[in-house]
Amino acid sequence: MAFLDITGVSKRFGGLMALSDVSLQVEKGEIFGLMGANGAGKTTLFSVIAGHVAPSAGEVVFNGTRLTGLSPSRICRLGLCRTFQIVRPFAGLTVAENLRVAALYGSGRKLSAVEIARVVDAALEAVDLSDRRHLDAAQLTLSGQKRLEIARALATGAQLVMLDEVMAGLNPTEVSAMLATLERLRGDHRLTFVIVEHVIGALMTLSDRILVLDHGECIAFGTPEEIGNHDRVAEVYFG
Numbered sequence: 001m002a003f004l005d006i007t008g009v010s011k012r013f014g015g016l017m018a019l020s021d022v023s024l025q026v027e028k029g030e031i032f033g034l035m036g037a038n039g040a041g042k043t044t045l046f047s048v049i050a051g052h053v054a055p056s057a058g059e060v061v062f063n064g065t066r067l068t069g070l071s072p073s074r075i076c077r078l079g080l081c082r083t084f085q086i087v088r089p090f091a092g093l094t095v096a097e098n099l100r101v102a103a104l105y106g107s108g109r110k111l112s113a114v115e116i117a118r119v120v121d122a123a124l125e126a127v128d129l130s131d132r133r134h135l136d137a138a139q140l141t142l143s144g145q146k147r148l149e150i151a152r153a154l155a156t157g158a159q160l161v162m163l164d165e166v167m168a169g170l171n172p173t174e175v176s177a178m179l180a181t182l183e184r185l186r187g188d189h190r191l192t193f194v195i196v197e198h199v200i201g202a203l204m205t206l207s208d209r210i211l212v213l214d215h216g217e218c219i220a221f222g223t224p225e226e227i228g229n230h231d232r233v234a235e236v237y238f239g
C-alpha cells in the first residue's frame with residue numbers, strides 16, 4: 001500500500017462539489033505536486049487529508065491507518081502535518097518558542113527539556129533558521145516565516161508534510177533557496193511532501209509526479225513532462 005492512499009474522495013459544500021471522486025497515491029520519499037487554478041479544490045483536499053474537513057465520500061489512509069474521522073491533532077501525531085497558505089506563527093513568541101509549541105503538540109506527551117531542545121535545534125537547522133532563533137516570529141521576513149511554517153511541521157515529528165503555497169510571494173533567489181531546502185529535507189530527512197504551488201516552474205522542478213484538479217475533478221496525472229505536454233491542462237491554464 002502507498003504511504004498516503006486517497007480513494008474516491010468527494011466533498012460537497014451545499015450545491016458545490018469542491019472535490020469529485022479524487023484518488024491518488026503518494027509513495028514514501030516522493031514529492032507529489034497538486035496543480036489547479038483558483039478554486040480547483042487543492043486546499044479542500046489538504047483539509048480533508050489533515051482532518052480539518054470531513055469528506056462527503058471516500059477515504060484517506062496514511063501509513064496503514066485510516067484517517068477518516070480522526071481529529072487533526074491525532075492525524076498530526078501519526079506523522080502527517082500541513083502548512084497553511086497564510087502563515088500564522090505565534091507573534092510575541094520567538095522563532096524557537098514557536099517550535100517548542102509544535103514539538104509539544106506533535107508528541108502528545110510530556111517531553112523533557114532536553115528532548116524539546118533537540119527537536120527545536122534540528123528543525124531550526126533543517127530550514128536554516130538557527131541564527132534567527134531568538135527573533136520574535138512576527139519580525140521574520142515572509143521567506144523566514146514560510147521556513148518557520150516548515151520547521152513547525154518538522155518539529156511535530158511529521159514524516160509527510162503538505163505544503164500549501166510555500167513559494168508564494170518569494171523572490172527568485174528565495175524560491176531557489178527554498179527548492180534547495182526542500183530537496184535536502186527529502187534527501188537527508190527522508191521526508192515525503194505533497195505540495196500545492198502556483199509558482200509552476202518550482203512545482204515542475206520539484207515534483208516527481210503531478211495531479212491536476214479542475215473544478216474538483218482530476219483532469220491529468222503524470223510526470224512534470226507529461227503534464228507540461230497535456231492538452232487539457234494547457235486548455236485550463238492558458239485557454
Ligand SMILES: Nc1ncnc2c1ncn2[C@@H]1O[C@H](COP(=O)(O)OP(=O)(O)OP(=O)(O)O)[C@@H](O)[C@H]1O
Pocket residue numbers: 013016018036037038039040041042043044045
Ligand atoms: N468552507 C467552505 N464552504 C463553502 N465553499 C467552500 C469552502 N471551502 C472551499 N469552498 C469552495 O470550494 C471550492 C474549492 O476551494 P479551494 O479553496 O479548495 O480551492 P483551491 O484550489 O485551493 O484554490 P486557491 O488556489 O485559490 O487556494 C471553491 O469554489 C471554494 O469557494
